[in-house]
Amino acid sequence: MKAPAFDYARPRTLAEVFALLREHGDDARVLAGGQTLLATLNMRLSEPRLLIDITGLPGLADIAVRDGRLHIGALATHTAIESSAVVAEHAPLLAQAAPHIAHRAIRNSGTWGGSIAYGDPAAEWPCCLVALDGVVHVQGPQGARRIAATDFFQDLYTTALQPDELVVGADLPVATRGDWFGFDELSRRHGDYAVAGLAVAARFDGAVATRVNLGFLGVGATPVRPRRTEDLLSGQVLDAAAIEAAAATLKAELDPVGDLTSNADTKRHLASVLLRRLLGAARAGRSALAA
Ligand SMILES: Cc1cc2nc3c(=O)[nH]c(=O)nc-3n(C[C@H](O)[C@H](O)[C@H](O)COP(=O)(O)OP(=O)(O)OC[C@H]3O[C@@H](n4cnc5c(N)ncnc54)[C@H](O)[C@@H]3O)c2cc1C
Numbered sequence: 001m002k003a004p005a006f007d008y009a010r011p012r013t014l015a016e017v018f019a020l021l022r023e024h025g026d027d028a029r030v031l032a033g034g035q036t037l038l039a040t041l042n043m044r045l046s047e048p049r050l051l052i053d054i055t056g057l058p059g060l061a062d063i064a065v066r067d068g069r070l071h072i073g074a075l076a077t078h079t080a081i082e083s084s085a086v087v088a089e090h091a092p093l094l095a096q097a098a099p100h101i102a103h104r105a106i107r108n109s110g111t112w113g114g115s116i117a118y119g120d121p122a123a124e125w126p127c128c129l130v131a132l133d134g135v136v137h138v139q140g141p142q143g144a145r146r147i148a149a150t151d152f153f154q155d156l157y158t159t160a161l162q163p164d165e166l167v168v169g170a171d172l173p174v175a176t177r178g179d180w181f182g183f184d185e186l187s188r189r190h191g192d193y194a195v196a197g198l199a200v201a202a203r204f205d206g207a208v209a210t211r212v213n214l215g216f217l218g219v220g221a222t223p224v225r226p227r228r229t230e231d232l233l234s235g236q237v238l239d240a241a242a243i244e245a246a247a248a249t250l251k252a253e254l255d256p257v258g259d260l261t262s263n264a265d266t267k268r269h270l271a272s273v274l275l276r277r278l279l280g281a282a283r284a285g286r287s288a289l290a291a
Contacts, residue, residue, distance in 0.1 A: 003041035010053040014166065017052055018141040021164045024050050030166065031055075032114035033077065035106045060113070060168060065090055069135075069171040074113020079104070081112060090174040093132060093181035093199055097124040100183070103191045113167040116152070119159040119222070122193040126153055127223040128183070131199040131215025134172040140165035153222040178204045180285050182278040185217065186270050188261060194218050195262045198274040204286050207237050212282075214275070219256040219267050226253045229275075238283040246279065247272040 011017050021028055029048040031037055032055060040046050054060075054075070061075040063084050070090045072081065081087050082098035101107055101115075101124050115125040116136055129136070129149040136152045138145050138161055149170070152160045161167060175181070185197030197217040203210050212233040216224040229250045236242040256267035 001042055001044060003038065004044065004047045006041075006048055007050045008053065009050060010056045012056055012058070014057065014139060014168075017054060017057070017166060018164060020050070020052050022141065026163070028052055030117075032075065032117075033110040035102070035110040036114065036118050036120075054166065062169075063087060065174060066171075068174060070174050071169055071171045072112050073169045074111060074116075074167050076112045078102075078107035078110050078112070078115075082107065091132070091172060092175060093128050093183055093201060094125075096181065096183040097128050097199060100124055100185050100187075100194065100197070113169065116170060117159065117161055117167045119153050119157050120193075121153075121156065121220055121222050122197075122218045124183075124185075124197065124199075124217065127197060127215040127217035128199045129170060129172065129215075130223040130225055131201045131213045132172040133201075133213065134170050136160075136167060137169045137171070138162075138165045139168045144168075149223075150225060156221040176203075178210075180204060180282050182281050182285075184274050184278055186274065195259075196256075196267050196270040196274060198271065198278055200278045200282065202282055207286060209233055209236055209238055209282070212279075216254070216271055216274075219254055219271050221257065224254065226250055228253045233279075238279050238286075243276055243279045243283075247276050250275055 009020055027049040029051055031051040031053045060073040062073045063076055063086050064071055078101050081094055088095045115123050134149040136147045136149055147160050180202045182200040185194035187194040196219055199215040201213040212230055214226055214230055229246050232249050233246050251268050251272050254268050254271055256264045258264045
């Protein structure tokens with residue numbers, strides 16, 4: 001199918017975007033990389049009269065460290081993040097997760113801000129942001145807001161973003177010496193949205209994990225931080241017993257929603273497989289550093 005007819009605008013300033021959104025209300029949609037929006041138009045799941053292409057807005061594709069945080073502008077593409085030396089150095093979790101996002105052609109156009117604004121619970125960036133305690137920057141006619149990622153993703157495809165606001169970027173803490181990061185996911189075919197995925201952001205003091213942040217994708221209506229499992233792991237040496245205890249707690253704690261291919265029990269099981277895998281890798285990684 002083809003998309004219904006629509007008008008197209010390519011504003012050059014945020015003020016112009018906000019004026020268009022105010023004028024057209026629900027008849028308008030913001031267009032970034034188009035990798036989700038155009039598919040929904042082609043399937044006629046939505047029929048906006050106006051697309052507001054924000055890719056001409058200046059200054060929104062930066063990737064830079066400022067004030068001890070890594071800032072990524074909304075218009076940075078998945079590929080730009082994947083190939084950024086700044087990201088590799090300061091946010092290795094994102095560099096690990098990026099190749100799991102769809103295929104190269106989609107990563108070349110799809111954007112950081114589009115993925116965050118869309119709020120797909122199976123997407124990689126929201127899950128990483130939540131694991132990293134990232135902060136989403138939004139801007140609207142009333143001004144700018146900064147929202148903790150854990151508060152931003154509220155329900156299925158539902159975020160704290162207001163209809164007249166844009167995601168303009170997000171920031172996250174830069175990696176420090178005691179940090180260990182890991183990302184893995186299980187999908188039916190490479191490039192498909194994953195059935196389940198896990199981002200780990202852990203901090204170690206010697207062999208002890210002082211903090212283990214876990215961000216799951218594909219197991220809930222939003223990216224999921226299983227706090228009981230995290231609490232159990234913090235302050236522990238990640239030996240086999242600690243990992244098994246965490247996997248058991250995780251299975252009790254998660255309440256996944258089944259989908260077309262995997263029921264809730266399968267997702268719970270796959271999540272525990274990922275947890276064992278990544279905590280084992282964290283333990284091995286720390287031992288190698290200490291040796
Ligand atoms: C076949 C296929 C496979 C895919 N697989 C994956 C995958 O495995 N993992 C994954 O994470 N993604 C996947 N995607 C989605 C892809 O990553 C998209 O790029 C991303 O979800 C949306 O980014 P975009 O820039 O393309 O946004 P668009 O498609 O342009 O917009 C998406 C939505 O967000 C809104 N929006 C966009 N930018 C902003 C902004 N700055 N502020 C406010 N609202 C905004 C739009 O109005 C629209 O509602 C896949 C897509 C396809 C087509």
